Amino acid sequence: MINFNGNIVSENNNQINFNNRAFKYGDALFETIKIKDEAVVFCEDHYFRLMASMRMLRMEIPMEFTLEFFEAEILKTINANSGDENRVKFTVFRDAEGLYAPSNHKTSYVIEAKKVEIVVKEDYVVDLYKDFMINPNLLSTVKTNNKITNVLAGIYAQDNEFDNCVLLNTNKNVVEFTNGNIFLVKGNVITTPPLSDGCVKGVMRKNIIDVLGKNTDFEVEEASISPFAIQKADEVFLTNVIVGIQPVTKYRKKTFSTKVVSEITKLMANLG
Known part of the structure; x- marks a missing residue:
């Protein structure tokens, strides 16, 4: 299950079409986030980096997009899955028509949660x-x-x-x-x-x-x-x-x- 703009949907449900700007132009940002003991590790750091990056790319930041909202949406995604996921990818993309120049700067987001094996290799x-x-x-x-x-x-x-x-x-x-x-x-x-x-x-x-x-x-x-x-x-x-x-x-x-x-x-x- 993934979180698409606050809605929990199946990852097989095609919510994003081929006109998406993240697909066409790479007009998107992402945060890779670790979950440990049901908590978002370095939550504030990830949130403030994402906000600074969105401002740099002149993406519109919705009023409800607070630190508390960011954390809650991540945990909601974890809870909608098996609950033991430890890797989250939080992607924000400009949700607009247009070619290189977008018609507006509104944004959408997708949150994916996965269970991955975390291994520090002895030989690297x-x-x-x-x-x-x-x-x-x-x-x-x-x-x-x-x-x-x-x-x-x-x-x-x-x-x-x-x-x-x-x-x-x-x-x-x-x-x-x-x-x-x-x-x-x-x-x-x-x-x-x-x-x-x-x-x-x-x-x-x-x-x-x-x-x-x-x-x-x-x-x-x-x-x-x-x-x-x-x-x-x-x-x-x-x-x-x-x-x-x-x-x-x-x-x-x-x-x-x-x-x-x-x-x-x-x-x-x-x-x-």
């Missing part, structure tokens, strides 16, 4: 994806439906039996993984690319920066990262809200330890 091998690159601008920080570069990078990883790929921007700097933000560890310094380099404004990224920024054992910096810096790093890890923290064990000929990542994982354990 990654490589660089260089066929297509991310533009280093503010729009790239938003989770829109325009994710073809991530899709192609994912296919490249599958074809070459990698667990993931690192994406670059047009300045040839490291941006992120196909499905999460990237952090490098060198000594006690934790580095992640700045939003100005085009990485997604990740919810887990934000919380890790906040937590580590208060910990005197580590120094956190947002700085541009060259591909060569990956090979020089002591440790590398991926973050997203579903998996949390996934250590990287191998990049090309470099093998990484996971000692510091394990410490960071313990620090973040109570946050989801």
Whole structure:
């Protein structure tokens, strides 16, 4: 069952036709959200990121679209299913006619809930994806439906039996993984690319920066990262809200330890 504009319907019920702007132009945003112990993890962070993204894309935000409404609609969707779903995708799209220029800016939403296996892999091998690159601008920080570069990078990883790929921007700097933000560890310094380099404004990224920024054992910096810096790093890890923290064990000929990542994982354990 899915939630379409507040109505619980079968996912086989064709509520969205081929004229939908999310399908035709990628005119849509989404949040991937973790559910744990019947609660929406990082609910406020997801809500405020979605609101900021809708404003950036000049989508109309309905008056009833409050934080409480956002949370309630997600939980309603969970309750309409088996109740043990742990991954929710909340998609908002511009519900209007028109070509590139829409006839209005009204929005609709769809909420999907799934049960997925959340596994942090012991061996996690990654490589660089260089066929297509991310533009280093503010729009790239938003989770829109325009994710073809991530899709192609994912296919490249599958074809070459990698667990993931690192994406670059047009300045040839490291941006992120196909499905999460990237952090490098060198000594006690934790580095992640700045939003100005085009990485997604990740919810887990934000919380890790906040937590580590208060910990005197580590120094956190947002700085541009060259591909060569990956090979020089002591440790590398991926973050997203579903998996949390996934250590990287191998990049090309470099093998990484996971000692510091394990410490960071313990620090973040109570946050989801």
